[in-house]
Amino acid sequence: MASTTGPQLAGGVQGPTRAQIDAKTLRTDRWWLAPATTFVVFSAFVVYATWRAFADSNYFVDPYLSPFYSPCLGDCVKGSSDFGTPFGGFPLSAALIVLIFPLGFRMSCYYYRKAYYRAFWLSPPACAVAEPHGSYSGETRFPLVFQNVHRWFWYAAIVVAAILTYDTALTFREADGGHVGLGSLIFVANIVLIWLYTLSCHSCRHIVGGRLRHFSKHPVRYRMWTFVSKLNAHHPSFAWYSLFSVAIADLYVMLLANGTISETRFF
Amino acid sequence: MGYDLKMRVWRGDQSGGELGDYTVEVSEGEVVLDAIHRLQATQAGDLAVRWNCKAGKCGSCSAEVNGKPRLMCMTRLSDFEPEETITVTPMRTFPVIRDLVTDVSFNYEKAKELPSVELGPRDADGKRRMMQVDVERGQEFRKCIECFLCQNTCHVVRDHEENKPAFSGPRFFLRYAELDMHPLDTRDRRAAAQDAAGLGLCNITKCCTEVCPENIKITDNAIIPMKERVVDRKFDPLVWLGNKIGVRNKDDDGRTEL
Numbered sequence: 001m002a003s004t005t006g007p008q009l010a011g012g013v014q015g016p017t018r019a020q021i022d023a024k025t026l027r028t029d030r031w032w033l034a035p036a037t038t039f040v041v042f043s044a045f046v047v048y049a050t051w052r053a054f055a056d057s058n059y060f061v062d063p064y065l066s067p068f069y070s071p072c073l074g075d076c077v078k079g080s081s082d083f084g085t086p087f088g089g090f091p092l093s094a095a096l097i098v099l100i101f102p103l104g105f106r107m108s109c110y111y112y113r114k115a116y117y118r119a120f121w122l123s124p125p126a127c128a129v130a131e132p133h134g135s136y137s138g139e140t141r142f143p144l145v146f147q148n149v150h151r152w153f154w155y156a157a158i159v160v161a162a163i164l165t166y167d168t169a170l171t172f173r174e175a176d177g178g179h180v181g182l183g184s185l186i187f188v189a190n191i192v193l194i195w196l197y198t199l200s201c202h203s204c205r206h207i208v209g210g211r212l213r214h215f216s217k218h219p220v221r222y223r224m225w226t227f228v229s230k231l232n233a234h235h236p237s238f239a240w241y242s243l244f245s246v247a248i249a250d251l252y253v254m255l256l257a258n259g260t261i262s263e264t265r266f267f
Numbered sequence: 268m269g270y271d272l273k274m275r276v277w278r279g280d281q282s283g284g285e286l287g288d289y290t291v292e293v294s295e296g297e298v299v300l301d302a303i304h305r306l307q308a309t310q311a312g313d314l315a316v317r318w319n320c321k322a323g324k325c326g327s328c329s330a331e332v333n334g335k336p337r338l339m340c341m342t343r344l345s346d347f348e349p350e351e352t353i354t355v356t357p358m359r360t361f362p363v364i365r366d367l368v369t370d371v372s373f374n375y376e377k378a379k380e381l382p383s384v385e386l387g388p389r390d391a392d393g394k395r396r397m398m399q400v401d402v403e404r405g406q407e408f409r410k411c412i413e414c415f416l417c418q419n420t421c422h423v424v425r426d427h428e429e430n431k432p433a434f435s436g437p438r439f440f441l442r443y444a445e446l447d448m449h450p451l452d453t454r455d456r457r458a459a460a461q462d463a464a465g466l467g468l469c470n471i472t473k474c475c476t477e478v479c480p481e482n483i484k485i486t487d488n489a490i491i492p493m494k495e496r497v498v499d500r501k502f503d504p505l506v507w508l509g510n511k512i513g514v515r516n517k518d519d520d521g522r523t524e525l
Contacts, residue, residue, distance in 0.1 A: 011428035017362035019277055019369075020284050026334030026354050110491055114472050124422040127474035128334055128359075136427045138468035145467070148502040151495070155505075202487070206495035213518045214450050216398035232487065 024130035031126035038119035056093035058257035066253040105153035110202045151203035182264035190249040193242035200231035269294045277356040300339035315366035326414030336416040336478045358419040377435045401450035408445040410481040417475035434465035437475035444489035455522040457500045
C-alpha cells in the first residue's frame, strides 16, 4: 500500500475534507507540453515584437509597410504614411502609437487569456493539475477586471484590419503599374488570417447576434451569428496562425529593408 | 482475451486514506467501472463506489482516472496499455465520504440558489409558443447529466476551497446561460450571474469543456456568452450610449433584473 497521508494544506486538493493524496496531480500524460509550448512560442513572439516595435527602422520598403507600424502616424520614413502624421512629434518609435490596439485585442482575447493564464500564470497549468497560488480572485478585481474591455479592442481591431487590408492592396501597386511579389502573397495570407481571427472573435459572435434572445425575430443576424459561430470554433487556430503571419510579414519587410534579401517578383 | 490489470485505488475517508495496490482480471472491451466492480466482487467487498446506469447518462460514477476527471463507465481499458497501472481516486474537489464516493451536496446548494424560470403570461388561447430556432440554442445545455466533473475540475474551487461560497461553477453558468437565452423567461439574470454566482471568478481556462462527457461546449457556448451579456450590461460604452439615445436591444424588454 502506498501511503497518501501527508501534511494537509489549508485549502485546495489537500484540504482537510478532501481525499488525502499528497500528489498535486496524478496525471501520467504529458500535460506540461501544451503550456510549455505556449510559453516558449509566446515568449519568442513578445521578444521579437518588442525588439521590432522599439527598433524604429527597417519597417518600410515601397510598397511594403510592416504591419507592426501600420498605420504609420508618427515620425515615419518617407512614403510610409498613408494616413498622415498626426503624431509627427512623437519621440519614440511610431509602432508604439498603434500597437496598443492589436496588443490589447490579443491580450484580452478569450483564447489568449486561456493560453497565457495556463502557460504563464499556471492558473491552472493544466486541467486537474493544482495551481501554485495561495489565493485566487479571477477576473473580479483590478487589473484583470479590465479583460471585460475586449469588445472595445474588437471595435478597434476592425479598423486595424481595414487599414491592413488597404496596405495589402497597396502591395500590388508600383509606380509604373502593377506588381506581384512574394511580399504581396505574404501580406495577402496575413490579412486573410487577421480577418479570420478578428471575425471569429467571441465578442464578434456576441455582437452580431449572440446577444439576442429571439433569433426568430432577427433572421439576418441569426445567419451572421451562425456564420461567425462556425469561424469561432477555429478561433484558437486563427489566433496562432495570424500571430505567425504578422511576424513573418514584418520579418520579410525588415529583411528587404536592411538588404538581407531582395524581392522575389512573380510579375 | 483477458489479462491482469494492475490498479491503484484510493481507500479511506476524511480521517485518512491511501492508494491500495490491486491486480484485477479484466476482459477485452471492458471499462474502468467493470474493473472496479470485479475488484469489489472478488477482493474488496467493502469498496464504496457510486454508480447506476453504466451508460454515461446518469452521471453517478464520476471519479479521477490517472488524475483525469472521467466517468468510470465511459473510460475504456483499451485506452491504456495492458501493462499500465491505472490509478482511480475519488473526485478531489468535494469532501470524501468513503473510498470513491464524495459528498457532492455543494452542487445541490448552488442549484437551490439559482433563480428558476419565470414565464410570462400565456397566449390568448391558453398556450405558450416558442420558435424552434429560439429553443435550439439552449438544447445543447439540456444534455447535462450533472456528473459534476466540470465542477470538480474547475480550479476556482478545486484549488481554492474559500471560493466555494461565492462561486456557482460551470454547471450552473450553463443553467444561467440557458435561462438567459430562454425566449419566454421574464428574468434578467446578468447581474445575478456576475454578482451572486461569481461569473467573474472564471478565467475561461476551459477545463470544464475538456472534461464534459456530453461534449457540451460549456466555455464557448455558455460561459463566454454570459460574460458578454454581463459586459453588455456593465462595461460596454456603446450599449450605454445606445440606451441613452433610445437605440438599444429591445430583446430584453419586459425582463425583471434579479
